[in-house]
Amino acid sequence: MQIFPFVVVVWILAVGLYGIVTSRHLVHLIVCLIVVQSSTYVLLLAVGYKTGAVAPYFFDVPLHTPAVDPVVQALALTDVVVEAAVSALLLAFAIQAHKRFGTLDPQELAQLKG
Amino acid sequence: MTPGQRRWIFLAGMAGLAAFYLWGLAGLPGFGNYPGPYGDILNRIAVGQTRATGVVSAINFEYRGFDTVGEEFILFVAATGVATVLRHLRGEREGAASDEAVGRDLPPTSEAVKMVALLLTGPAVVMGWYLAAHAQTSPSGGFQGGVVLATAFILVYLAGQYLTFRRVSPVDVTDAVEALGAGGFAAVGIAAVAMGLPYLTNFLPLGTTPGAVTSSGTIVLISLFVGVEVAAAFVLIVVELLDQTLLLREESR
Numbered sequence: 001m002q003i004f005p006f007v008v009v010v011w012i013l014a015v016g017l018y019g020i021v022t023s024r025h026l027v028h029l030i031v032c033l034i035v036v037q038s039s040t041y042v043l044l045l046a047v048g049y050k051t052g053a054v055a056p057y058f059f060d061v062p063l064h065t066p067a068v069d070p071v072v073q074a075l076a077l078t079d080v081v082v083e084a085a086v087s088a089l090l091l092a093f094a095i096q097a098h099k100r101f102g103t104l105d106p107q108e109l110a111q112l113k114g
Numbered sequence: 115m116t117p118g119q120r121r122w123i124f125l126a127g128m129a130g131l132a133a134f135y136l137w138g139l140a141g142l143p144g145f146g147n148y149p150g151p152y153g154d155i156l157n158r159i160a161v162g163q164t165r166a167t168g169v170v171s172a173i174n175f176e177y178r179g180f181d182t183v184g185e186e187f188i189l190f191v192a193a194t195g196v197a198t199v200l201r202h203l204r205g206e207r208e209g210a211a212s213d214e215a216v217g218r219d220l221p222p223t224s225e226a227v228k229m230v231a232l233l234l235t236g237p238a239v240v241m242g243w244y245l246a247a248h249a250q251t252s253p254s255g256g257f258q259g260g261v262v263l264a265t266a267f268i269l270v271y272l273a274g275q276y277l278t279f280r281r282v283s284p285v286d287v288t289d290a291v292e293a294l295g296a297g298g299f300a301a302v303g304i305a306a307v308a309m310g311l312p313y314l315t316n317f318l319p320l321g322t323t324p325g326a327v328t329s330s331g332t333i334v335l336i337s338l339f340v341g342v343e344v345a346a347a348f349v350l351i352v353v354e355l356l357d358q359t360l361l362l363r364e365e366s367r
Contacts, residue, residue, distance in 0.1 A: 002144030010135050014128055021124040022117060048153055051146035056153075056169040058161050059251055059325045069153025070160075070169040074178060077170070078185050081257055081344075085192030088351045092199040095358050107117070 005046035012039035026094040026104040030087055037083045041076050048072035164316065166250035166333055167325035175249060175256075175333045175340075179314040182336075183299055186343055190296045193347040197285075200354045223274030231273035238266035246341030250330040256337040260344025267349045271356065279356075283349045292350060295343025302332055302339065 012035060019032030048069030054061055056070035098104050143149050156177065157169055166172040174182050246259030271279040303314040311317055314332075321329030 002146070003139050003142075005145045006135075006139055006142070010132065014131075017128070018124065021120055046145055048148055049146055050148040053148075055253065056157055057167055057253060058157075058169070059167040063161055064158065067153075067157045067169070069148050069150075070156055070173055071153050073170045074173040077174060077255075077257060078181070081185055081189055084348075085189050088355075089192050089195050089199070091355065092196045095355070096199055 005042065005049075009039045009043045009046065012036075012042060024105050024107065026097060026106060026109075027091070029106060030090045030094065033090070034083060034087055037079065037086075040079055044072040044076045044079065161324050164250075164330050164333060165320040165322075165324045165326075166330040168250055168252055168254075170253065171249040171255045171333060171337065172330070175336045176314075176316055176330075179303070179336065182340075183303065183314070186296055186299055186340055189344060189347045190292065193292065193350045196351050196354050200358060223272075228273045231269040235266050235269045235273075238262055238269060242266065242341065242345065246338050247327060247334060249337035250333050251325045251327070256340025256342075257344055259337070259341040261348060263341060263345035264348035264352070267345075268352055271352070280353070283353060285350065285353060288346050288350050288353065292343055292346035295339050295341070295346060298339035299336055299343070302336055306332075 016032045016034075016036030016039065019035065020029055023029040023032060048071065050066060050068050053066040053068045056067040056073065058065070058067075094104060097109065101109060103109060148154075156173060160169045160172045160177075161167055164172045164176050166176070242259045242261075242263030242265070244259070245254035245262055246256050249255035267279065267283050270282060306315040306317050307313055309315075309317055316331040316333065318331035318335065320331050323329055327334070
């Protein structure tokens with residue numbers, strides 16, 4: 001199953017996008033966006049994986065042990081931080097939208113503003 | 115657009131994406147056959163160059179340190195953004211949180227939740243600092259440690275001590291601490307410039323034992339600053355969001 005992890009990536013992406021498209025609640029929509037972003041973690045880690053290799057930490061394994069790619073792991077960390085920042089900001093916007101329009105349904109919100 | 119139409123457009127788009135994705139996969143090396151070379155090179159040289167046994171931290175705080183400054187400021191700006199978006203608007207005033215139904219009090223926090231939350235507060239503080247201080251050794255670092263540290267403050271809130279929570283994390287102080295963390299990271303970089311070295315050069319002694327707490331120079335220093343910044347940013351975001359439960363709209367009451 002050489003491509004199975006990559007199929008999982010696009011499946012998580014598709015499930016999250018489907019949730020966004022059909023969402024009836026802004027908080028649900030934000031959670032779906034987090035699901036979409038989770039697919040990038042799987043993609044990054046899958047790209048750098050090496051069969052039989054250890055994690056890129058050499059504290060208790062000898063140097064030159066084959067290890068997986070540390071660059072994509074560092075990128076995944078950046079990804080998580082950005083995701084936390086984006087969802088915090090979006091949740092704040094959802095609170096303000098509810099205060100202003102009294103609803104969190106994106107389809108009703110679209111009708112309100114034309 | 116009706117939800118039905120929306121769904122069909124989505125399905126058409128996904129069919130297109132699936133086709134291109136499968137086409138793209140055909141040209142990728144299979145899972146488990148990482149082609150390199152950058153990860154392999156870094157795995158080979160990072161421990162010798164930085165004395166950090168955690169190559170991921172070495173990348174984040176050393177090789178890619180400049181990017182991490184930007185990453186840290188993304189969080190900084192997001193916390194500022196949340197505070198700005200959730201500022202008190204005209205016609206809003208603060209009041210005690212109350213249940214929507216008239217004449218019904220908020221249920222008290224259960225004793226079990228209070229006890230578990232208070233028991234976990236101390237370990238969360240220790241764990242947070244432990245993670246932030248061991249970036250060079252193990253899979254940890256300032257970002258992870260900062261989040262765990264912020265959990266300690268949120269546990270105080272969970273224990274039902276809202277007033278204590280506000281007292282241990284007043285917004286002004288949290289703001290200042292957050293700025294200190296973010297500024298500290300940038301200052302470590304500028305200190306290198308002041309010595310005539312490129313920005314964020316690792317100018318501290320690297321130590322001799324790879325992975326020791328005192329090894330790897332500026333990596334652990336930056337990690338601690340990042341930990342402070344991340345913890346303060348998350349506490350600030352949570353305080354701002356919790357504050358909303360205290361806001362009443364004047365015209366609706």
